[in-house]
Amino acid sequence: MKNKSFFLSTALFIFAILFTAYPAYGRYQPEQADKGLGFEQPIxxxxxxxxxxxxxxxxxxxxxxxxxxxxxxxxxxxxxxxxxxxxxxxxxxxxxxxxxxxxxxxxxxxxxxxxxxxxxRICAIPNDHSFDQLWGLNNTGQTVNGISGTLDADIDAPETWDISTGSADVVVAVVDTGVDYTHQDLAGNMWVNPAPDTFSDSLSHLYTDDTYGINAFAGTGDPMDDNGHGTHISGTVGAVGNNGLGITGVNWTAGIMACKFLDADGYGTDADAITCIEYAVDRKTNHGVNVVAINASWGGGGGANNDPLYEVISAAGNAGIIFVAAAGNSASNNDTTPFYPASYNLPNIISVAATNQNDNLASFSNYGPKSVDLGAPGANILSTLPGGGYIPPAIGDLFFDDMESGGGNWTTGGISNNSWAITAEKSYSPDYAWSDSPGPPPNKNYLDDTNSYLEVKNNIDLSETAGQDIRLGFRAFVALEDGYDLLFVELSKDGGATWGAISSLTGQNPVWHVYAYYIPSAYRTAQFRFRFHLSTDDTNRYDGVYIDDVGVGVSVGSDNYDYDNGTSMSAPHVTGAVALLSAKYPTEGVSDRINRILAGVDQLSSLSNKTVTGGRLNLFNAISPPLPPYLIIASAGSGGTISPSGQVYVPSGTDKTFTIIPNSGYHLASLLVDGTPVDTGNGTIVSYIFEPVIANHTIVATFEANPAASSGGGGGGGVAVGPLAVGLSALLGWWKRRRSVVAELARRG
The missing domain is CATH 3.30.70.80 (Peptidase S8 propeptide/proteinase inhibitor I9)
Known part of the structure; x- marks a missing residue:
């Protein structure tokens, strides 16, 4: 939502990233948000x-x-x-x-x-055991992940949960890298399609078995997360609350619709994003699904108002869906350097900056006094991640190798610098492991410009595993250049003819950790294979990757969590707020919900002249009745007046009349309502009515001097006709025009 006015009730005031590996991999760095893989991508x-x-x-x-x-x-x-x-x-x-x-x-x-x-690109007092780490929901000044905070620098979630904890009938579409719908803290809050499609048709957006949503990137009905970003966002929006596990979301109960359009590296196209947004709109308008918000924790520099992505977001607004967009992670001013979709000038968009544990604007966060609406917690955020739930070896494994019998189960290869070998230098158990750089550093660091792989040699038959939670698990020791050198975990359904990444590891995590990834149904064939694919650039080499105890077996579900930074993490706090408001006030519309959120912010000096509201999300203020009044800013140029003028607060759903009076010798030249010219009836309009008021507005009147009267035989002068001295026919004409304008305003809401 752009260039909005807002109302801060006195009563209420009193009361980016890209995950490139999963949980305990040492990716977190204080106040630094991932901006991508670190190499230049086409626009x-x-x-x-x-x-x-x-x-x-x-x-x-x-x-x-x-x-x-x-x-x-x-x-x-x-x-x-x-x-x-x-x-x-x-x-x-x-x-x-x-x-x-x-x-x-x-x-x-x-x-x-x-x-x-x-x-x-990719830019939540329950009994959940890690709740005390969720400073964005409840900040007591506690130390989280080694960083101390400030008391009450949070969104007041516990106070809000006394009023509402959400509803399963309220659905949020997470348009992102997908969602791990098997996660122990998300499975109970996933939206489930009551009638999944039975065939695929990309032209018609039909995807087989779209049980939890869709994968527009792959053209399937399986939105399993192969990156981690979308799962992290979903946990903030709606991880199951009060279940004694992990964390809670802003909503304890919700419906999370997974719409994947970003790939394993965190990149996607407008076409696939549009497909996901259209899917959410179609579910609402044609299938009765109560989709109230779309979370968009991604963006880029290309775009313009009225382009196709803009238009589909507008269509979502017309369907009653709020679009919450991350402002971006470049520490730049979106007023001067737009970041789309957050910078689109649409009334259903809320653009969100990131704040830290001390209520400051996060160092990485984009901002914009005219284009970024508010801040929300976005630094050092703990949430859900894919993976876990399976530690090889386990009973019933379909494959397991501890590397103690040599390399007979494996093959290596690649385009350049293949140095994979079994080594005794480092291992998890007991003596041997595979490594891309066998031998002690620095002479045995991995090589520059490496493109090589370690692949399981024989097919693994997964064709009879339908309905089972099958995962690929392994132990790994990782020491790679963060964001530039990556180990991709890849799967094949056709014996190695084609490959698809399900995750990537990068950065410094030089201790042994277990990783486990869900194997999507598309790969459950008799010719299943997997491999570890190393890709490096031409600078900064480290000790590399060591892999041990690799298995394929049955999981008990994902149970991973980790911290991260970015406006990607702040946006879902606001998306969660939209869902909670929708559960509490189901009859309110898009404008009312946005007004509650923006009017209810906590004013912060750190966000003054940085965001439209100058404040950070306060969930309790937003949900507390009554609905905040709307603001109409009325102004007039020289030569006349408008009454009332200045900042006029109007209760939601009521009418408000503004009277326009030119000075003697002047007439009304123009009238702008929300920046759009209104027919003045050749200067005869005497008033303007907003009926009913269900949004913020502006009204601006300008005046011009009457033209000098033409001289005649007696030298007499003419008298200018002001707007109050109009004939009956003119008044009737004005009345018809006013009704037309009011009807149009009511249509636009």
């Missing part, structure tokens, strides 16, 4: 564009237009196409670059607009 997907065709062009014709330019349609965005009455298609070309595609299509008479397919 859009080459050879792809998103096209809006004109209203008189049918979908079939649009496909023919694409074919004539050596392009092909690979996806139609159904929600946008139906809402706008014109085809929206994702086009690909194997011969043309993106810029060539844009140049050709911009000159086609059937095309209204064309955009690159931009790439986006």
């Amino acid at each position: 859009y997907r080459e050879g792809e564009v998103i096209v809006k065709f004109k209203k008189d062009v049918a979908a079939m014709t649009a496909g023919s237009i694409a074919s004539s330019y050596v392009m092909r349609p690979v996806r139609e965005f159904k929600i946008l196409s139906r809402r706008k009455g014109q085809p929206y298609l994702l086009l690909k070309s194997d011969r043309l670059t993106t810029q060539q595609m844009i140049s050709v299509l911009e000159n086609d008479p059937g095309v209204e607009s064309v955009s690159p397919n931009y790439i986006r």
